[in-house]
Amino acid sequence: MIKLNINGKVMQFDLAPDVPLLWALRDVAHMTGTKFGCGMALCGACTVHVNGEATRSCVLPISAVVGKKITTIEGVGATPLGRATQQAWLDAEVAQCGYCQSGQIMSAVSLLSKNHHPSDADIDNAMSGNVCRCGSYPRIRVAIKQVAMTLPAKKPARKGA
Amino acid sequence: MAIRHFIAPFQASGDAAPASPSRRQFMGASAGLMVGFWLLPEDLLAADASPAYHPNAFVVIGADNRITLIIPKVEMGQGIYTAIPMLIAEELEVDLAKVVLEHAPPDAKVYGIPFGDQFTGGSTSIRTLWEPMRQSGAAARMVLVQAAAQRWGVPAESCHAEQGTVVHAASGRKLSYGELVEDAAKLPLPTKIPLKPASEFKLIGKPVKRLDAKGKVDGTARYGMDTILPGMLYASVVSCPVFGGKVKSVDDSKARALRGVKQVVKIDNAVAVLAENTWYARQGVAALEIAWDEGPNAHFSTADMRKLMVAALDKPGVVARNDGDALGQIAKDGKAVQRHYVNPMLAHATMEGMNCTVHVKDGTAEIWTGTQVPARAQAAAAKVLGLPQDKVTIHGHLLGGGFGRRLEVDYVEQAAAIAKQVQGPVKVVWTREEDIRHDIFRGYYAHTVTATVDDKGYPVALSHKYSGPSIIARWAPGFLKDGVLDTDAADGSMNCLYGIPHFRSEYVREEGPVMTGFWRGVGPTRNVLVLETFIDELAARAHKDPLEYRLAMLDKQPRAQHVLRRAAQLAGWGAAMPAGTGRGIALMPAWDTFVAQVVDLKVSAEGEVTVQRVVCVVDCGMVVNPNTVAAQMESGIIYGLTAVRYGNITLKDGRVEQSNFHDYPMLRMNESPKIEVEIVKSSEYPGGIGEPATAAIGPAVVNAIYAATGKRLYELPATPELLKEAKVA
Numbered sequence: 006m007i008k009l010n011i012n013g014k015v016m017q018f019d020l021a022p023d024v025p026l027l028w029a030l031r032d033v034a035h036m037t038g039t040k041f042g043c044g045m046a047l048c049g050a051c052t053v054h055v056n057g058e059a060t061r062s063c064v065l066p067i068s069a070v071v072g073k074k075i076t077t078i079e080g081v082g083a084t085p086l087g088r089a090t091q092q093a094w095l096d097a098e099v100a101q102c103g104y105c106q107s108g109q110i111m112s113a114v115s116l117l118s119k120n121h122h123p124s125d126a127d128i129d130n131a132m133s134g135n136v137c138r139c140g141s142y143p144r145i146r147v148a149i150k151q152v153a154m155t156l157p158a159k160k161p162a163r164k165g166a
Numbered sequence: 167m168a169i170r171h172f173i174a175p176f177q178a179s180g181d182a183a184p185a186s187p188s189r190r191q192f193m194g195a196s197a198g199l200m201v202g203f204w205l206l207p208e209d210l211l212a213a214d215a216s217p218a219y220h221p222n223a224f225v226v227i228g229a230d231n232r233i234t235l236i237i238p239k240v241e242m243g244q245g246i247y248t249a250i251p252m253l254i255a256e257e258l259e260v261d262l263a264k265v266v267l268e269h270a271p272p273d274a275k276v277y278g279i280p281f282g283d284q285f286t287g288g289s290t291s292i293r294t295l296w297e298p299m300r301q302s303g304a305a306a307r308m309v310l311v312q313a314a315a316q317r318w319g320v321p322a323e324s325c326h327a328e329q330g331t332v333v334h335a336a337s338g339r340k341l342s343y344g345e346l347v348e349d350a351a352k353l354p355l356p357t358k359i360p361l362k363p364a365s366e367f368k369l370i371g372k373p374v375k376r377l378d379a380k381g382k383v384d385g386t387a388r389y390g391m392d393t394i395l396p397g398m399l400y401a402s403v404v405s406c407p408v409f410g411g412k413v414k415s416v417d418d419s420k421a422r423a424l425r426g427v428k429q430v431v432k433i434d435n436a437v438a439v440l441a442e443n444t445w446y447a448r449q450g451v452a453a454l455e456i457a458w459d460e461g462p463n464a465h466f467s468t469a470d471m472r473k474l475m476v477a478a479l480d481k482p483g484v485v486a487r488n489d490g491d492a493l494g495q496i497a498k499d500g501k502a503v504q505r506h507y508v509n510p511m512l513a514h515a516t517m518e519g520m521n522c523t524v525h526v527k528d529g530t531a532e533i534w535t536g537t538q539v540p541a542r543a544q545a546a547a548a549k550v551l552g553l554p555q556d557k558v559t560i561h562g563h564l565l566g567g568g569f570g571r572r573l574e575v576d577y578v579e580q581a582a583a584i585a586k587q588v589q590g591p592v593k594v595v596w597t598r599e600e601d602i603r604h605d606i607f608r609g610y611y612a613h614t615v616t617a618t619v620d621d622k623g624y625p626v627a628l629s630h631k632y633s634g635p636s637i638i639a640r641w642a643p644g645f646l647k648d649g650v651l652d653t654d655a656a657d658g659s660m661n662c663l664y665g666i667p668h669f670r671s672e673y674v675r676e677e678g679p680v681m682t683g684f685w686r687g688v689g690p691t692r693n694v695l696v697l698e699t700f701i702d703e704l705a706a707r708a709h710k711d712p713l714e715y716r717l718a719m720l721d722k723q724p725r726a727q728h729v730l731r732r733a734a735q736l737a738g739w740g741a742a743m744p745a746g747t748g749r750g751i752a753l754m755p756a757w758d759t760f761v762a763q764v765v766d767l768k769v770s771a772e773g774e775v776t777v778q779r780v781v782c783v784v785d786c787g788m789v790v791n792p793n794t795v796a797a798q799m800e801s802g803i804i805y806g807l808t809a810v811r812y813g814n815i816t817l818k819d820g821r822v823e824q825s826n827f828h829d830y831p832m833l834r835m836n837e838s839p840k841i842e843v844e845i846v847k848s849s850e851y852p853g854g855i856g857e858p859a860t861a862a863i864g865p866a867v868v869n870a871i872y873a874a875t876g877k878r879l880y881e882l883p884a885t886p887e888l889l890k891e892a893k894v895a
Contacts, residue, residue, distance in 0.1 A: 021425055024445045032400060032443035037392035038385020040566075041444075042517055043598040047827035050517060078385035091383040098375060098793055101801055102243030103382030104389060104517040104566030129836035136827060138517050138567050139243045140804025142838035144797075 007067050011036070012080025022068035027051045029067050030077060038078035038107050042136070049135030052108035053077050059115035059131075078107035081114055089152050090114050097148040101139035109135045113149050121156040123149060219347035221306035221355060223276045224254060224299065231330060231344035233258070234266045238277040238295070239286040240538055242568035243801070244856045245794035246291050247378045250299050252790055256369045257303030257362065259327040260343070267377060269562030272540035283642065284541040287573050287684060288654075289757040289854025292790055296852050301359045308356045313349035314341050364788065364849060373793045378564065390536040390563040391595065393523040398591040399428055401584055402447035405436040405604050408460040408820035409680050413437060417455040424450050433583045440588060444595055463679045463820040468610075471817065472508060474678055475612035478633035483674035484651045486660035490668035495627035499618035502627075503707070505700055507615070508881045509634075509692040511815040512608040512685055513830060518566020519601035520577035523593040524585035530557045531582065532591075536565035538572040546575040550582040569805070570684030573641070574606045602830050603822040607815055608685030609635035610678065611692050615700045617666075623708020624719065627668035630659050630697060635682040636675045658690030658861060662697055663726050663755045664719040680817070686805055690756040690861035695882075698752040698865030703878055712751055712869065713739055725785050725850070726753055729762035732844060733783040737764035746770070747778075748874025754862035757854030759786040760846075763803070765839075765866040769874045773886030777807060777839040777867060782859060784843065787850035795855050799843045802859025808833040809860075810867045814883050 007018045009026075011034065018029050030036045030053075039062060042050030046061035053062045054076040081087035090113055100106045109132070116123055116131035123131065128149055137145070217229040226234040235254055241247040247267055255262050270277040270284075278284035280294050307327045314332035315322040318339055325334045330343050364370070381387035406412060416437050418430040426446030431438040439450030496502045523534040524547070531551050537543045540560050548555040565572055581594040596604070611634030617625045636652040638645050647653050652673060653660070659671040685691065705715035713734050720726050730753055734740075743749055747768045754761040766779040782799045789795050812831045816823045824830035868879050877892035 020443075021446075024443070028443050028445040031392075032445075035394050036385075037388075037394065040518070041391065041595070042519070043827050044448075045598070045826055045828065048517070048832075082384055094383045095375070095379050098379065098797065100243075100376070100379050100382035101245070101797060102241075102517065102565060102567045103378070103387050104391075106382050107385050110383060132835040134834075136517065136832045136834060138515060138569070138805065138808075138832065140801040140833075140838070142804065142833075142835045143800055143841050145835065146838075 007071060009070060009075060011075045012077060018067060020067060023066045026062040026065045026067050026070055036077055036079055040104055040107055049108040049112060050105050052111040054111060054115055057118060059112045078111060086118055087114050089155060093148040093151040096151060097144045099141050099144040099148050101141055105135060105137045109145055117152055122153050217347060219350045221309060222302045224302040225306045227343050227347050229344045229347050231342050232266060233260050234268055236268045236270050238270045239291045240565055241378055242565035244798060245376060248374055248376045249292060249790045249794055251377060252369045252374055253299035254303035256367060257300045258307050260330045272544040272560045274541035285573060286538045287570060289856040292852045293758060293854055300361050304359045304361055305355055309350045309353050310343055310346050312353055313346040370790050374791050387564055389518050389566045390534055391518050391521045393534040393593055395591040398593055399440040400444045400447045401438045401440045401592050401594040402451045403436050403438040403594060404451050406458045409463045411458050411460040414457040414459040420453040421450040424453060431584050431587045438584045440592055460820060466679055466820045467818050468816040471610045471678055475610055475633050475676055478674045478676035479612055479614050479631055481674050483672045486651055486656035486671040486673055488670050492627040492629045492668040492670035495668045496616050496618050496629060502616050502618045504616040505880060507613040507696045509611040511610050512809055512813045513602050513605040513815050514569045514571035514685060516567030516569060516571050519596050519598055521595040522578050522581035523591060524581045525591035526551060526585045532559045534561040535578060536563045536572060538568050543575045543578045546579050547582040550579050551586055569686040573684050599825040602825055606681050606683035609682035613696045615696060623710060625666045625704060628666045629670040631672045633674035633676045635677045637682060637684055654689050656689060658693030658756050661755060663723045665722060687857045687860035694754050694861045695864040699868045702869040716753060725760045726755055729760045729783040729785050733762035733764045733781050736844060737781040746874060748870040750866050750870030750873050752862050752865035752869060754858050757858055759853030759858045761858045761862045763862045763866040765870040767870045769871060773889035775884050779840045782843045785846035785848055786853040786855050787848050788852045789845060792845055795845050796843045798855040799859045800841050803841055803863045804833055804838060806860035806863035810864050810882055810884055812883050
């Protein structure tokens with residue numbers, strides 16, 4: 006049994022240690038908000054937070070995240086920043102097909118938690134690992150900047166909030 | 167293509183005509199498309215036990231005031247789950263925020279209006295449903311008003327509907343729709359359904375937020391990929407890497423020994439491993455030892471494809487348009503300009519890869535998947551399973567991208583063939599590698615354009631001949647114009663807008679060994695690219711400004727002129743550009759929509775192209791939701807830019823050489839240009855918006871590359887290697 010802390014809850018998985026977190030979430034925990042896109046950490050659809058860091062869950066064995074805090078799209082709205090980011094996504098009408106947006110939001114929240122006022126270059130750096138085939142990039146940029154406008158100038162005191 | 171091209175052949179041909187409805191129906195009374203619409207399918211009616219009024223197949227009004235709209239098109243990002251509710255609600259007079267949306271079940275007779283084929287594609291949804299959806303709302307409202315008027319004993323004309331209620335203003339009386347459902351159900355439907363004039367629209371033309379957005383930001387939106395059923399097994403598949411190849415033999419002993427692996431299923435051209443979860447299934451596939459019968463295509467390559475398509479240009483084709491005598495004029499001239507082009511194969515690469523869940527049980531089957539063609543999916547699965555079609559249930563889902571890929575049912579057929587051999591439900595999820603290698607690709611096409619010009623440099627005669635596979639001939643032969651012409655393959659060529667006295671457009675069908683399908687932007691992504699870059703080249707040869715040159719040939723095309731002028735104006739056309747940068751323009755006239763784009767880009771010394779800015783002006787006639795139109799322009803531009811920069815599926819030894827996003831790259835955030843969209847205010851009939859921007863961006867980029875470098879590309883993608891080879895024109 007492998008115990009994982011997912012969205013603040015401890016869940017048990019009777020799985021081989023090399024099973025990627027993505028499939029543990031989707032097929033075993035039935036948390037399907039985290040998406041499969043490529044299986045090679047190339048598209049970001051599977052992005053979750055591990056201790057606040059945006060991480061591709063499709064290449065992340067569950068054995069590597071034991072004892073760490075995992076946050077998924079289902080849980081990210083529990084923080085004010087996560088909620089504000091989701092709201093900015095709605096305000097900017099970001100989603101089209103929506104399939105990649107769980108991953109986009111997880112990458113954006115991770116960026117904004119460390120950098121309250123990202124520049125265009127910061128956004129490029131943080132978000133270029135997330136592919137969107139509907140071309141929502143311009144709106145993602147707008148949404149990230151909208152959240153940034155509501156955040157205090159200083160970096161948060163605690164890392165990985 | 168223009169909607170008349172879609173509808174006319176269907177009406178003309180006997181067996182392909184829309185099937186006559188088996189149930190009570192009434193006809194739309196307004197001018198324009200005469201489209202029948204039908205009552206709710208009986209199985210849905212039976213499933214709904216609560217007291218409700220079902221005026222037609224699209225609207226259900228509950229006694230509890232719940233308004234359910236059944237959406238005949240699928241949502242794949244294009245915003246149709248907002249636009250169709252807007253059309254219905256405009257006439258039904260209900261609050262959009264409170265409506266409940268349901269996916270329409272497979273029923274081509276009811277939900278396939280006006281084609282008799284239930285598909286979402288071809289940028290046709292609004293063009294075909296603009297009137298029927300408003301009529302469906304209006305008819306329901308008229309009956310509810312009638313029911314209220316009868317109860318009050320007042321003339322219906324003295325009552326009106328607002329916010330889901332009927333109001334008698336003179337007496338101040340008011341009844342909710344829910345209170346009227348029983349009376350309404352007893353009343354006949356109106357035969358004449360007047361629609362609001364545009365001046366009275368409350369919703370149409372106003373920016374409305376997407377109704378499907380919330381679930382897409384909190385992880386609750388359900389795609390086919392998210393299907394979970396009790397006892398379900400997860401399947402991973404590997405198909406024969408060579409087109410047309412089959413499984414010769416498989417040694418699955420190692421796979422079966424792996425943890426979590428439950429079953430190995432062999433079908434004609436693929437092997438599936440079923441396991442407790444997707445990961446175990448994939449490990450199982452990796453452990454298979456398969457001998458393939460590679461068949462006749464085992465040595466086929468892209469070079470062969472190119473030869474095949476180029477050679478086909480020497481064969482006679484179907485003449486799609488022939489004004490004057492272009493060939494005669496060209497022969498007479500002796501100094502004609504001739505250019506040759508090729509368009510590569512492309513994959514769709516939807517973010518949600520192909521997947522399908524099937525449960526075969528007791529002579530029935532249930533299917534959970536995202537599809538642009540629910541009724542075709544049902545029929546295809548029924549055929550594979552040897553079941554009557556009505557024993558197959560399709561559970562519709564949101565689509566994680568369509569782009570034409572999900573107009574095909576190959577992945578449904580494959581999942582059905584696997585599930586046929588399995589007890590209990592099985593979810594088949596393709597790896598990205600399977601998805602890229604076994605896509606149903608945009609086909610490879612070759613083109614030759616020949617023109618003669620007058621003493622001012624304007625074309626007197628232009629002949630465009632192109633060869634490649636015909637999707638329509640396979641997918642919907644009933645759509646072939648006069649039984650022979652694939653107007654989809656010819657789209658963007660046969661409807662070229664420029665005033666050229668002698669104009670010829672000729673299509674040679676050449677299939678090749680690879681199955682090909684619709685790809686966002688279809689014919690115009692190839693034909694508009696070729697013609698708009700050729701026209702640009704003629705302008706340069708004539709030493710004329712590319713904008714002015716186009717405008718001079720569009721004196722009878724005010725809408726095209728306007729989008730070009732406006733895009734140029736917004737972009738600052740005519741201003742000097744820094745060295746190494748260029749500005750290009752293109753016009754796209756298809757799907758009853760006019761798009762002009764101006765691209766600013768930079769080309770590095772190494773030949774790397776960076777698109778900096780795209781100005782896009784679209785005239786798509788009357789707009790339902792400007793938010794959607796703007797989003798579709800941005801989306802189409804980025805989808806098209808990906809193809810222009812990177813898109814190239816190549817074949818070697820009968821196999822696709824690409825496999826995942828490292829070798830089949832997608833445009834990313836850091837490469838995404840600034841995009842400015844302007845929507846022209848118009849009272850013209852609505853045009854399509856899903857595809858036009860994709861078809862416009864290619865030529866705008868190629869023309870801008872020329873402006874930056876003096877190099878003219880005759881094929882794509884615009885790689886540094888190709889730019890190095892390209893000669894200065």
